[in-house]
Amino acid sequence: MTKEKQVINPWEVSGKIDYNKLIREFGVTPLKNIPEFEKEILFRRRFIFAHRDIQRVLDAVKNKKKFVMMTGLMPTGKFHLGHMLVAMQMVFYQKLGAKIYIAVADIEAYNARGQSLEESRKIALEYYIPNYIALGLKPENCEIYFQSERSKDSKKSNAYYRLQNLLARHVTFNEFKAVYGEISPGKMLSGLLQTADMLHPQLKEFEGPCPVIVPVGIDQDPHLRLARDISQRIKPPFIQLVSTYNIFLPGLKGGKMSASDPTSYISPTDSPKEIQNKINKYAFSGGQPTLEEHRKKGGNPDVDVSFQYLRLFEEDDKELENIYNRYKSGELLTGELKKIAIDKISKFLIEHQKRLKSISQKDIDKYLK
């Protein structure tokens, strides 16, 4: 890839997403229709559109063999709707029989962003983990851990950090620079720990050799590629990592949903009133400038942020298609489309907030074994 090439923003709402271009740029494999996965909206609606080596996980599911879904969270900034995509995948794979490993990247937050471990712990416990639970993550077959404190079992902790240290022999500075750009010792340690996060479930102290699937945003593929390369150099080599790639839920104004810009995101604790205000005020619209023009030319649902949200929140395919066609034909006005999205999201969040309220510290502790 040359530097001159257009930077890929898989969350950019600026015309239909060119999946083929993303797939070409990153060298990943397009995800074919997987009948067993179609019940999950993220697969059915192509939020997840590419993979590496997914057959290994499909075989495990088919043969009822052990497999792991590994993911992480960066505990900087609050949980927002954009984070739902990975949480939905946790729940999906857990139901399929996967053991779920979730790393709280507090070492990375310290080394790359200067955030204290205490602050990271607070954010993970207050914002991220309760939302995962409210979205359906179960404590059985699930392990949430902090990078700074892998386990209460010393065999596991020793094995995890040992792996981080041993991996270092099998990588060069230049490989790190290719992924991280300018690096520092802190970023390098974080990168190695991230690689250990992905690989350690296969150690004998954890699950033993088994497929590990790491679902990521498409922009994260360089990290996966590096981990895959290192994993085959160390003796004995690991079973090659499986990965899937998703686009992102766009922010309200288009672009990335960012925890550092409140006008870009919807929080799971927003009230219906706040959702109404945010969507009416900020949500990028695919409508025409005037009512007359809109009726004549129709709206563009492909760039309309409210419609993108409905792709996640309206589960009925027929109804979604209906909305798409009515907006495109000009029958549905932008205000009307926004109202449908506001209602859908509000309804979902009212239920979600009820579940959030019922979660106690004791519930959370079940996930931190």
Next chain:
Amino acid sequence: MTKEKQVINPWEVSGKIDYNKLIREFGVTPLKNIPEFEKEILFRRRFIFAHRDIQRVLDAVKNKKKFVMMTGLMPTGKFHLGHMLVAMQMVFYQKLGAKIYIAVADIEAYNARGQSLEESRKIALEYYIPNYIALGLKPENCEIYFQSERSKDSKKSNAYYRLQNLLARHVTFNEFKAVYGEISPGKMLSGLLQTADMLHPQLKEFEGPCPVIVPVGIDQDPHLRLARDISQRIKPPFIQLVSTYNIFLPGLKGGKMSASDPTSYISPTDSPKEIQNKINKYAFSGGQPTLEEHRKKGGNPDVDVSFQYLRLFEEDDKELENIYNRYKSGELLTGELKKIAIDKISKFLIEHQKRLKSISQKDIDKYLK
């Protein structure tokens, strides 16, 4: 320091060691006479000749406060007499009341020398640890650990590796290069783990804040300097490390005693016959080429390897001075000096080997808590 300057070889037997030059080059502080330490031959005979911040340890000894002596072993190659110096210091500080921490640098051996963890474990258990025990190290107030497996207590293991990861934020690549020359990710991880080795005794999961003394060869000072710098940048800062600096026991032919050259070292398992052969055949002599010349001009004990060994093995100061003067005057011939050294070392090693034989795996296990 400029590159053109003469490289310091503190084990080089080529005239009297220029302590002042070593002290100037490394910027360490000359060690003044410490009455309580004079009973230890290494201090009395200036094998240990410089320090940084030793007052902190002297205060701890005086006030019977907790302090730690921290050291490590590189488990590549066999234990030889040159390794005795650090072992003698373990025993000395342990008797003074220090808790002794000993790191087996198996991660460093893997990352910097490509040696497997299994091989490192074997070498540490077969060669190094039994010799420490035979030299008088007690299991009480002593903890020997492997870098790849810090503790059976998960709180301790997590704290140790967490420290390694957090330290990374407080150091730059250039600082590493200044100490290690060309670096690799593996060397960098090892360097950070070495720094964690020196600092972690002060963590609350270990001894809590207390002075830690790290006795090293003078050539190791750059590592100490780096650890001292990093230790003051992290919040909260550590109590500044204390260090002492020793010259080395020379190899038989002069130069460094090296485990990779059997004609350079005496092994603690050598028989009296082997010692006799090695010293007679290889030991660099300060004698004159002919008997006549020797009687006339006298020998040079300052460059004579057998005499250097006697500085360690002849405990009687009067007797040592006597030998020195008799050799210098020409009264004592090289063969006679060698015989004195052979007898002294043989006598010591016969006792040492008896102790070695009596050490069981169960004894060793007491040190690996």
